[in-house]
Amino acid sequence: MENVKTLGEFIIDKQQDFPGSSGEFSKLLSAIRLASKIVSNKVNKAGLLSYIVGAAGSENIQGEAQQKLDVYANNQFIKALTARKVVCGIASEENDEYIPINNEGSYIVAMDPLDGSSNIDVNVSIGTIFSIYKRVSPVGSDLTEADFLQKGTEQLAAGYVIYGSSTMLVYTTGKGVNGFTYDPGIGVFVLSHPEMKFPTNGKIYSMNEGNFYRSSNGVQEYIKYSQTIDADTNRPYTARYIGSLVADFHRNLIKGGIYMYPSTDNAPNGKLRLLYECNPLAFIAEQAGGAASDGKQRIMEIDPTDLHQRAPYFTGNTHMVEKVESLIASEG
Ligand code: P6P
Secondary structure: OOOOOEHHHHHHHHHHHOOOOOOHHHHHHHHHHHHHHHHHHHHOOOOOOOOOOOEEEEEOOOOOEEEHHHHHHHHHHHHHHHHOOOEEEEEEOOOOOOEEOOOOOOEEEEEEEEEOHHHHHHOOOEEEEEEEEEOOOOOOOOOOHHHOOOOHHHOOEEEEEEEOOOEEEEEEOOOOEEEEEEEOOOOEEEEEEOOOOOOOOOOEEEOOHHHHHHEOHHHHHHHHHHHOOEHHHOEOOEEOOOOOHHHHHHHHHHHOOEEEEOOEOOEOOOOOEHHHHHHHHHHHHHHOOOEEEOOOOEHHHOOOOOOOOEOOEEEEOHHHHHHHHHHHHOOO
16 A cells, blocks of 8 residues: 555645635544535445335425435434534435434535435436535524525535545545545545546546437537537547436546536526535536536526525537537527
8 A cells, every 4th residue: 555645644744725724624524524424335235225215205396206315314423423513504405304413514515315216226426515615603502494496606625526436535625636536444535646637538428418409409419419420639539328417427528528417408507406415516626627517608607596406517628518618598
């Protein structure tokens, strides 16, 4: 294990990036690290533990059947974050209302504890997505919804955990993006992908093309653009869609590409949730030299009005996001 930096060491090294934080922020990231290990352990056994796999018999606010692993992951992250006493409240995809934790805490967490959970039973990679803010209400007071309805530009940190062929934790605190791979043999995340950046040119596009005719003309034009043969601009692009946001985003971050979940005629605001899917991945995308948009504006500039609001979403290489934005703009 010579010359290997663990996530724990990395968090401590970077602590000076948070002047005035007496290690509170490090405690928060350590709680996420712990819960990620616990969830990874269960996800990797999902097929074996019949009590884990399959629907929990309940539904989340979106009316989606909650998988038992959803509920398990949600509980593990809430428990770990509560134990560290630095978090004042949590907004989770799995909870209709925000969860007050500790009025003395300074930090807000918005999370999708297990995104893509419909893929659990078919053994496809799934992920956790998290976003961290400073509360806006005074420490010691009761939380208000305003503490959660902050623009993505106010994020202190954001990241995701991908439970795939290996488990990785990728996060940013606004000073670049770093990826850590979990070594279950010794129970530590080790720095495996320092200073992650999108490759200069992306040529992968990720979208559920079943929505092609439900999408706007600009989006349809972009799909056709991606499929057009033009050697000078590396086209046709390659279509890759896993149907698990974290997996599609992570592949595009490493190989270059764009992920799109546009507005459709049956879902005018798209499917993805602004607070705990779009904004955290947008922070990472921008820190990695990419972009994230709702098709018309920088996604992190959107002023949220609801915990679970959705937004059309385009994220990845800047040249690809800008191209689809220009085609949407020319729709008139
Ligand atoms: P569709 C999973 O439910 C999710 O939120 C993302 O992880 C994924 O990219 C998307 O929805 C898939 O949605 O409509 O293509 O099945």
